[in-house]
Amino acid sequence: MRELIRCTNVCKDYVRGAERVGVLRNVDLSVQDGTFTALMGPSGSGKTTLLNLIGGLDSPTSGEIEVDGLRLDSVGGRDLARWRARSVGFVFQFYNLLPVLNAQRNVELPLLLTGLSRSERRKNAGLALEIVGLEDRGKHKPGELSGGQQQRVAIARALVSDPCLLVCDEPTGDLDRATADEILELLGTLHRELGKTIVMVTHDPRAADRAEHTLHMDKGRLASTEESGTAEAVA
Amino acid sequence: MSLSSLLWANLLRKPTRTSLTFVSLAIAFLLFMLLQAISDAFSGGVSLTGMDRIVIDSKYSMTDNLPLSYVQRIRGLDDVEQVTNLSWFGGYYQEPRNAFATYPVDPESYFDIFREQGISADTLARFRNVRVSAVASEALATRYGWQPGDTIPIMQDIFPQESGSWTWQFELAGTFQYSGGEILLINYDYFNEAVVGWGKGQVGWLVARVADPAQVDAAIRAIDGMFENSSDPTSSTTEDEYRRQFASQLGDIGAISGMILMAVFFTIILLTGNTAAQAFAERVPELAAMKTLGFPDGSVAALVLAEALALCLSGGMAGVGVAWLLEPGLEVNLAGTIGSFEMSGWSAIQALGLATLLGLAVGAYPAVAAKRLAIVDALRER
Numbered sequence A: 001m002r003e004l005i006r007c008t009n010v011c012k013d014y015v016r017g018a019e020r021v022g023v024l025r026n027v028d029l030s031v032q033d034g035t036f037t038a039l040m041g042p043s044g045s046g047k048t049t050l051l052n053l054i055g056g057l058d059s060p061t062s063g064e065i066e067v068d069g070l071r072l073d074s075v076g077g078r079d080l081a082r083w084r085a086r087s088v089g090f091v092f093q094f095y096n097l098l099p100v101l102n103a104q105r106n107v108e109l110p111l112l113l114t115g116l117s118r119s120e121r122r123k124n125a126g127l128a129l130e131i132v133g134l135e136d137r138g139k140h141k142p143g144e145l146s147g148g149q150q151q152r153v154a155i156a157r158a159l160v161s162d163p164c165l166l167v168c169d170e171p172t173g174d175l176d177r178a179t180a181d182e183i184l185e186l187l188g189t190l191h192r193e194l195g196k197t198i199v200m201v202t203h204d205p206r207a208a209d210r211a212e213h214t215l216h217m218d219k220g221r222l223a224s225t226e227e228s229g230t231a232e233a234v235a
Numbered sequence B: 001m002s003l004s005s006l007l008w009a010n011l012l013r014k015p016t017r018t019s020l021t022f023v024s025l026a027i028a029f030l031l032f033m034l035l036q037a038i039s040d041a042f043s044g045g046v047s048l049t050g051m052d053r054i055v056i057d058s059k060y061s062m063t064d065n066l067p068l069s070y071v072q073r074i075r076g077l078d079d080v081e082q083v084t085n086l087s088w089f090g091g092y093y094q095e096p097r098n099a100f101a102t103y104p105v106d107p108e109s110y111f112d113i114f115r116e117q118g119i120s121a122d123t124l125a126r127f128r129n130v131r132v133s134a135v136a137s138e139a140l141a142t143r144y145g146w147q148p149g150d151t152i153p154i155m156q157d158i159f160p161q162e163s164g165s166w167t168w169q170f171e172l173a174g175t176f177q178y179s180g181g182e183i184l185l186i187n188y189d190y191f192n193e194a195v196v197g198w199g200k201g202q203v204g205w206l207v208a209r210v211a212d213p214a215q216v217d218a219a220i221r222a223i224d225g226m227f228e229n230s231s232d233p234t235s236s237t238t239e240d241e242y243r244r245q246f247a248s249q250l251g252d253i254g255a256i257s258g259m260i261l262m263a264v265f266f267t268i269i270l271l272t273g274n275t276a277a278q279a280f281a282e283r284v285p286e287l288a289a290m291k292t293l294g295f296p297d298g299s300v301a302a303l304v305l306a307e308a309l310a311l312c313l314s315g316g317m318a319g320v321g322v323a324w325l326l327e328p329g330l331e332v333n334l335a336g337t338i339g340s341f342e343m344s345g346w347s348a349i350q351a352l353g354l355a356t357l358l359g360l361a362v363g364a365y366p367a368v369a370a371k372r373l374a375i376v377d378a379l380r381e382r
Helices: A047-054 A077-087 A103-113 A118-131 A147-159 A177-194 B003-011 B015-045 B070-075 B107-113 B121-129 B138-144 B188-194 B213-226 B239-282 B284-293 B297-338 B345-372 B375-381
Strands: A003-016 A019-032 A036-040 A062-067 A088-091 A165-169 A197-201 A213-218 A221-227 A230-233 B053-058 B080-086 B101-105 B133-137 B151-155 B167-176 B183-187 B205-210 B234-238
Touching (some): A019 A047, A036 A177, A103 A147, A147 A177, B053 B213, B070 B213, B080 B101, B239 B284, B239 B297, B284 B375
Parallel strands (some): B133 B167
Antiparallel strands (some): B053 B234, B133 B183
């Protein structure tokens, strides 16, 4: 199994007024291709910041981040956007769908950045909606769907470009228990059946139980790692 | 789906707000077209031709009359080939809204001077020989469906007849070619004979033609010199200069129109700019989501700018379109008052150019803000 994500000595600082706040401190991380990893930790521990760095949404203050063979810390702007479009699917807590577009068009949106024809885009978006079980809701706008259905549309949108990595930031944080279980089941299926590498930030231990690995963060550092229910400290 | 369908979907996100902005823009551009047409109408009305013609007016005011005897005296000058007299008659046909320019003229000399205003020999002969006759520009005769031989009553509000009547009746001798719109020429001899005593022997202004255009300046000096010490001194200019002077008097209309338009467009910039800024603020997380999906900064900025452009251009096109729809009706109602009322293609091009500039102006700030939008910060605002 190849290494898909490698973080080496990654630091991230934010400047708030005159103060410089260190959010990540010397993080080393390795994630293998085709694995399902959960990132847990208290609020402010840096897990979302780490997820943003892995997804190419932000740049580290120092250190190296390599994802799918690309050094994210050394590219920027347009190249990073192009890489995100090709290699990463994002699932957010609040879905971040475009309310003016129906489900089909929301899913189709990332495909505008590809060379696919209009009919191919429509077909692929339809397939992605079928995978998440919403093939009959394509014409509905987000406001006409439940929270769980909106999150399924967001997952379909994340999948439609067939990226190697899915990054999920609290994907069940805005859902009730039953719906959250359905979404987690869906992510598990994508991991098992489509071989997607998933990195998921969560506060929910039951959500983390679905992952093969759970990384615990605290005060900007990786505190421990846990595999299939056994926790071990990180040096 | 395409980016253009996303653009229109975004514009229709708040239909009421977009509709109100669209209507405001359409009204602003309708106003622009109307004021341009009015300005063009005034400019067109003083567009005279002829390098060899001199306009002779009262030195003190263009509203003062000159003695009819000046015609013969000026005609006697060496450099002058022909002289004709014109007066402002005013009046209206049937009802006050049917007002058009009417001039008492000497038929022979008038059409000798204004040769570009073609008239058939038969019509000119009838106009000359029948003292109560009149000739109408083709546009005027067409508008009211007049035929040669028709009796045309003109209600007066300046010149009553000696009989005390304020209604003058003329027999239409025919039509003549006139590019400036709707005018009626009546026989001066009849006017001079029938008008109340204080109006007799007076003319509004004179137009002279010199044999050699190079002698225009000398002729002007000779004419004004001849009457310099009289009770009715003259001020003569070439037609070109007369046009410039007249246009400068009308300049205030252009300035007023310009100020109205500036106020309108300043308000529109504030209104549309506010709408664009509000729309941007509401969509920050969505724009961040698009960037997350891989849309480059420039594409997101272009989408925001294109939305502002599309709104302003569609409002502009609607305004221009409505103006063109209104043109035939306005032309009928205003032609008699301000001359030829036409929406020019050039005005439409100017309007659409202005709409583009407006779109760029109001879309620039949101577009730059969208380009600079940091994904992580924007998603955190969610």
